[in-house]
Amino acid sequence: MTPLADRLSGSAIAFLGACAFFYGSKLPPVPGQQVGPSAFPMVVGTGLALCGALIVLGVGRHFEEVAEADVASHSAPEDLVQPPAWRAWLALLPPALLMFYALFSETLGFLPTAAIMVVIMSTAFGAKPKLSIPLAVIAPFVINLIFLKLLRVPLPAGLLPFPW
Amino acid sequence: MNTIIQAFGLVFAPDVLIAIFASAIYGLVVGSLPGLSATMATALLVPVTFYLSPIAAVATIITASAMAIFSGDIPGCLLRIPGTPASAAYTDEAYAMTRKGQAETALGICLWFSALGGIAGTLSLMVLAPILAEFALSFSTYENFWLAMLGLMCATLVARSSPIKAIAAMLLGLLITCIGIDNPGGVARFTFGSTDLLGGIEPIPALVGVFALAEVMRALSEREPPKLEHRRLGSILKGQIELTRKYPKQQARGNIVGIIIGVLPGAGADMAAWVSYAMAKRFSKTPEKFGTGHPEGLIEAGASNNASLASGWVPALLFGIPGDTITAIAIGVLYMKGLNPGPTLFTEQASSMYALYIIFLLGNIIMIPLGIIMIRLASRVVGAPRSAVMPVIMIFCAVGAFATAGNNLFAVWCVAVFGLIGFVMEKNGYPVAALVLGIVMGTMVEQSFVTSLIKSDGSILPFFSRPVSIVLSSMTIAALLWPVFMWSMEKLRTRRAVAA
Numbered sequence: 001m002t003p004l005a006d007r008l009s010g011s012a013i014a015f016l017g018a019c020a021f022f023y024g025s026k027l028p029p030v031p032g033q034q035v036g037p038s039a040f041p042m043v044v045g046t047g048l049a050l051c052g053a054l055i056v057l058g059v060g061r062h063f064e065e066v067a068e069a070d071v072a073s074h075s076a077p078e079d080l081v082q083p084p085a086w087r088a089w090l091a092l093l094p095p096a097l098l099m100f101y102a103l104f105s106e107t108l109g110f111l112p113t114a115a116i117m118v119v120i121m122s123t124a125f126g127a128k129p130k131l132s133i134p135l136a137v138i139a140p141f142v143i144n145l146i147f148l149k150l151l152r153v154p155l156p157a158g159l160l161p162f163p164w
Numbered sequence: 165m166n167t168i169i170q171a172f173g174l175v176f177a178p179d180v181l182i183a184i185f186a187s188a189i190y191g192l193v194v195g196s197l198p199g200l201s202a203t204m205a206t207a208l209l210v211p212v213t214f215y216l217s218p219i220a221a222v223a224t225i226i227t228a229s230a231m232a233i234f235s236g237d238i239p240g241c242l243l244r245i246p247g248t249p250a251s252a253a254y255t256d257e258a259y260a261m262t263r264k265g266q267a268e269t270a271l272g273i274c275l276w277f278s279a280l281g282g283i284a285g286t287l288s289l290m291v292l293a294p295i296l297a298e299f300a301l302s303f304s305t306y307e308n309f310w311l312a313m314l315g316l317m318c319a320t321l322v323a324r325s326s327p328i329k330a331i332a333a334m335l336l337g338l339l340i341t342c343i344g345i346d347n348p349g350g351v352a353r354f355t356f357g358s359t360d361l362l363g364g365i366e367p368i369p370a371l372v373g374v375f376a377l378a379e380v381m382r383a384l385s386e387r388e389p390p391k392l393e394h395r396r397l398g399s400i401l402k403g404q405i406e407l408t409r410k411y412p413k414q415q416a417r418g419n420i421v422g423i424i425i426g427v428l429p430g431a432g433a434d435m436a437a438w439v440s441y442a443m444a445k446r447f448s449k450t451p452e453k454f455g456t457g458h459p460e461g462l463i464e465a466g467a468s469n470n471a472s473l474a475s476g477w478v479p480a481l482l483f484g485i486p487g488d489t490i491t492a493i494a495i496g497v498l499y500m501k502g503l504n505p506g507p508t509l510f511t512e513q514a515s516s517m518y519a520l521y522i523i524f525l526l527g528n529i530i531m532i533p534l535g536i537i538m539i540r541l542a543s544r545v546v547g548a549p550r551s552a553v554m555p556v557i558m559i560f561c562a563v564g565a566f567a568t569a570g571n572n573l574f575a576v577w578c579v580a581v582f583g584l585i586g587f588v589m590e591k592n593g594y595p596v597a598a599l600v601l602g603i604v605m606g607t608m609v610e611q612s613f614v615t616s617l618i619k620s621d622g623s624i625l626p627f628f629s630r631p632v633s634i635v636l637s638s639m640t641i642a643a644l645l646w647p648v649f650m651w652s653m654e655k656l657r658t659r660r661a662v663a664a
Contacts, residue, residue, distance in 0.1 A: 009592050013332050020339055023354065030349045034622040037349030040610040044338045051332035060326035062651065064593050091381040091587060094558050098377070098580035101562045102573045110563075117562075118555040124384060127551030139556050143563060151215045153567040 007056050014052025021045030093124055109158020114140035171518030175526065180220045184523065187224035188231050188530060192538040195232030196546055197553060198245040199383045202232035202433065203489045207375045208557070210368050210493060211564035218501035219519050225497060226520070227527040229490045230282055233433050233469055234535055237274035238542050241267060247546075250433035250469045253441040260457035268397045273459055274466050275535040276404040277415065281467030282528035284419035285426060285474030290521050292427070292478050293510065300482050300507040305619065306627055308483070309612035310636035312605055315429030315485040317643035319601045325593050327647040333594045337602015338609060340365050346607065348614045360574040367496050367603050369565040369575040373582025374596050375489065377561050380554050381587045388550055400536050411463050414444055418464035422471030427478050429601065432488025433469035440468035474524050481505050481517075484608060489597050492604045 024041030054060065097117045105113040115136040122132040147153040174180065187209065194205040206229050213221035236248030240255035241262050251258075261270035303311070316338075320330035343354045344364025355361040408415065418440045425436040444464035445454045454461055476487025477494070484505035486492035498505055503516060510517055538545070561583075562576050569575030586596045620626045628637055 005592050009594070013336070016339075017335075020342075020354075024342075027351055027353060028349070033618060035348070035614055035617040037347045037351050037353060039614060039617065040347070041339065041342045041353065043613075044335050044342070047335045048332060048339065051328050051335065054328045055326075055332065060328035060647065062326075063647065064326045064329075087385045091385040092584075093384060094377055094380045095580040095583045097558065098562055098576055098583070102576040102580070105573070114559050114562075117559060121555035121558055122551040125549075125551035125554055126388070127549065131549070131552060135552055135555065139559065143556070143559055147563055147567060151212065151567065153211075153215075153563075153571065155563065155566075 006058065006061070010052045010055030010057075012052070013055065014049045017045045017048025017050070017052055019045070020048065090124060093121070097121065105156045105158065107158055108156075109160045110144055110155035111140050111160045112158065113156075114143065167515045168518050170515040171522055174219045174515060174519040175223070175522045177217075177219070179217060180223050180523075183216060183220040183224045184227045184526065184530070187228040188527065188534050191228035191231030192235045192534060193545055194228075195235035196238045196247050196538065196542060197548060198239050198243070198247055198546070199379060199386075199550070200553075200557070201248045201375070201379065202229050202236065202250065203493070204376045204379050204557075205229070205232045206490050206493045207368075207372050208560050208564060210372070210497060211567045213497050214500065214568055218503055219516065219523075221497055221501050222494070222503070222520060223523045223527075225490070225494050226523050230278075230470065230473055230524075230527045231531060231534070233473060234275060234278040234531055235538055237278070237466065238271065238539060239546050241270045241274065242542060243546070248434075250437050252434065253437040254462050254465045256455055257441075257457065257461050260455060261459070261462070262457075264457045266457065268400050269403060269459070270457075270462065271397070271539050272400040272402070272404050273407065273462050275532060275539070276401060276408070277418070277463050277467040278470040279528045279531045279535075280408070280415065281419055281422060281470035282474060282531065283525060284467070285423055285471035286521060286524040286528065288423040288471070289474045289477055289524065292475070293481060293517070296478065296482055297507040297510040303632070304630075305612045305616045306630055306633045307636060309609065309616055309627070310633055310640055311483055312485060312609045312612060314636055314640045314643065315479065315483075316598075316601060316605065316609070317640050318429045318431065319598050320595075321643050321646060325595045329592075329594045330598045333589060333596065333598040334602040337599040337604075338606045340370070340603050341606025341610070347610065348618075360572075360577075365578060365603070366569055366575065367600075368493075368568045369578035370582045370603050371493055371496070371600060372561050372565050373579040373584075374586035374600060376557060377579055377583030378586035378590060378596070380558050380561075381583060382590070383550060383554055397539065400539060401532075407459060407463065411460060414460050414464040415467055417443060417447075418467035419471045421464075422468035423475040425468075426472030426475030426487050429479055429485045429487055431472075432476060432490065432597070433472050436472035437465040437469040441465040470528075477520075481509060481520075482507055484605070486601060486604055489600055492597075492600050495604060 020041050024038045024045055027038040029038065030036040097120060101113055101117060118136040118139055119132050122135055144155055147155055191205055194200050195202055206225055209224055209228055213224055216224065232248060233250050236246060236251040237258065238247060240246040240251040241258040244255055244259040246252040246255045258270045258274065316334050320327055320334055343361055345352050345362050346364050347353055352362055421440045421443060422436040425431045425439060441461045441464065444461040445451050448454065448460055472488065476491045479485040479487050480491035480495050482505065484495055486495055495505060503509065503513060561579050565575040565579045566573065589596055589599065616627065627633060
């Protein structure tokens, strides 16, 4: 039986492929030409739908098992112990923080936004305030300095503009 | 001769030399930190290259990637944690040598044969590229289409994963390039009314998301690696000359395999190391010694992964087809700097090409002294806490993408989304390298596909009737059917074994 994750991801890919195919087929053609902007999405969509179906059926799973066994034989036994499940959810933190940056950096400014992100991230990695607070003050400042002075990229000033 | 002198002039300009030196240190440090790969090091460099001269920009990428591939061996040797995936294949072996008290020999092998492998790879680049360039000048859109398809198929073939999943990942990358108005009809595709999507998805933010942010995410879900205690090391280069003399065959084989795998699109240093280690064991007179701290496999695989780096540039420079994930990034930089990949690069910008060769050689030579310093300082650098390194990298992901995309916050959204995509794909066994290859090559594939079809009035016959097309198309189809063949062979063998 195909693992649940494969059945889910395979169905998602097949669905995406079907959507791409139908969306592509609705695109307006270029007058006077047989082939236009719809051809490529339709071809790719068909391929995706096909691959998705094959993944759901578990075709090619065998190759993965061989590779996994190879990696397992080369890694230390303690690496193979699964960390607790909540740690996997913690992985969502970095993209969430980047979205926070995209939404608030223009109003708050680069220095405060980056400082907040650094404190949250280093705490999530288990740092004590003794490390995370100085890091949150120094790192954004240095990065701002590099981008402003060396690369001449102005970063959002916001509430707390760069001092010089 | 004149162009060669010109090339030396280009390389020995102060800004280029500073760029080489700074990126060498950067590559050594990032490569040696467990969990930060050479690809990530390169991806994070791109925003910086934006503001450098073309040669300096290419020099930073070449030097940083070569250094990172070598220094990934250091934590592998000392901690049994590969610094980059390219070191994973022989980490056990190197660590076994360290346990036997031969840490300096193991590190010396990694350094010495990395540098030699890198130089061999550079020589292959110097020889292969001009020959192929002459050949490639005669290609039309049909050949370009098949070449791109062959590249994409190779990437799925060599992925250490299910070939179906690899193809799905590659197609997903192609679909992503459909977004925007940059297509044959100039119509807005898959934009869903968003003005930001009209311009399409830029490869660089996508790469930063998939290779850098996804790594940070993975680090968060895994435990902290153990600390490295300080260790006194003897002479690092002692005995390397003898080893070079004792194992010439292993070294040559490692170099050649690395070069071949590097040229194959999508297959990079990690693949080269795995294959070479397996080959060393297969052909060794003493295979039972492997895994107990035996230098043979270490020599072959250590040379192989560095050799693959330079030869990966061959398809990248000639056709814009990345030889590995690092050159996928490099292609983006080449376009940005007006050094558009293609066979004409060798005729019109010959001095830039020679400069590139010189940088490769120079990078591999300074690797030896800088590498020794790095090994001596390893216990300080490798011990840097993740809680300090990872937040800084995350900020760099945001600001770097923002800067490359012309100060547009949409790029930051892209990094976040692609970080998520990369993380989820990796967890489910979909190779992200195939996705990236699709994203980098999508526009080119579509253009050559649609232009060819328009030229032929919608007939697919010319795709198969031109002489070079036949060869390239049959190779592509063979690459597609290879896994099926392998699978049925294995089935047949087990059935025979059961019957017997």
